[in-house]
Amino acid sequence: MGTARPDMQEDTSVTIEYADNGDIRLAYESFGSADDPVILLVMGLGTQMLAWDEAFCALLVDGGYRVVRMDNRDIGLSTHLDAAGLPDMTPMQSGGLLTDAKYLLSDMAQDAVAVVDTLGVDAVHVVGGSMGGMIAQEFALNHPDRTRSLTSIFSTPAPRIGSPTREAMAALMLPPARSEDEAADRAVAMYRVVGSPGYPLDEQSLRERSRQAYRRGDDPAGTARQLAAIHASGDRTERLAALTVPTLVLHGQDDPLVRLSGGEATAAAVPGATLVTYPGMGHDLPRELWPAVTAEILALADSTR
Known part of the structure; x- marks a missing residue:
């Protein structure tokens, strides 16, 4: 059974709400009017809802939508499956099938x-980044009646497609932080490698968000369980071919963690999907791309009204 870890600190500056999936409790936050259609934002590996910046969310709200961001299981204020322990990642290191x-x-x-x-609500526009894009793909595949549209951002239909560069993988595997300051330093070091070479790194905001995330619930073991889920879930390419949900794929042309071929493969797999790529991303x-990215998401959502 999952637990709320005792070191987790709820952010009192926002109103956190909760949903239950059996023993799993999911923390989420919403912006905008409850009368507007919903855009659900799902973030990636080891990354809390905070990565969907409030100003980014506000651009979507201004477009006429209620925006909901959530912490996945094993991250932030959602349930951490501490009792599950660490998965055995050895088969993945040798190219084998991960079964644990x-x-x-x-x-x-x-x-x-x-x-x-x-x-x-009956259905939502689901938007996912990185692992969140993979989750969003599964959401649309398994629950097409609950999906108004799908936007997959810097993601892939399979971990073997668009696999990271050696440098990006090394940055992802930096030692866990032991304090807020270490969490901030670790995030800056990682995003200097995997971030956008064509745009300045907003180091101050990244440090502030990383410190806040550390306070809310830092959990390297939870991130390992999420990584195992990615590799054990297989290739969605053939299943995506049957998807009829309006689909948008956004990807950076200079992404070293999920390389551009991951986005291209996602768009190629879904009939009628639109692929938009950004040089330097x-x-x-x-932040400089938020207006363009949110405009694409809103245009897709508006097309379904």
């Missing part, structure tokens, strides 16, 4: 459905 995942991406997609159920969302 504690859950799959489809289970994480079901968490997102629990949030939608709690919101009391890596594995993050530079």
Whole structure:
């Protein structure tokens, strides 16, 4: 059974709400009017809802939508599956099939459905970044009736497609932080490698967000369980061929963590999908691109009205 870890500190500056998927409790926050259609934002590996910046969310709200961001299981204020322990990642290191995942991406997609159920809406526009894009793909595949549109950002249909450069993988595997300051330093070091080379790194905001995330619930073991879920969930390419949900794929042309071929493969797999790529963009969302990115998301959502 999952637990709320005792070191987790709720952010009292925002109103956190919760949804339950069996023993899993999901923390989420919403912006905008409850009368507007919902855009659900799902973030990636080891990354809390904070990565969907409030100003980014506000651009979507200004477009006429209620925006909901959530913490996945094993991250932030959502349930951490401490009792599950660490997965055995040895087979992955030797190119074998990973079988010790504690859950799959489809289970994480079901968490997102629990949030939608709690919101009391029939269907949402689901937007996912990185691992969140994989979860969003599973959401649309398993629950097309709950999906108004799908936007997959710097993601892939399979971990073997668009696999990271050696330098990006090394940055992802930096030693865990032991304090807020170390968490900030670690984030800056990582995004200097995987971030957007064509745009300045907003180091101050990144440090502030990393410190806040550390206070809310830093959990390297939880990140390992999420990574195992990615590798144990297999290749979605053939399944995506049957998807009829309006789909948008956004990807940075200079992404070293999920390389451009991951986005290209996602768009090629989904009939009628639109692919938009950005020169100079890596594995993050530079503030300078927020107007362009949110305009694409809103245009897709508006097209379904």
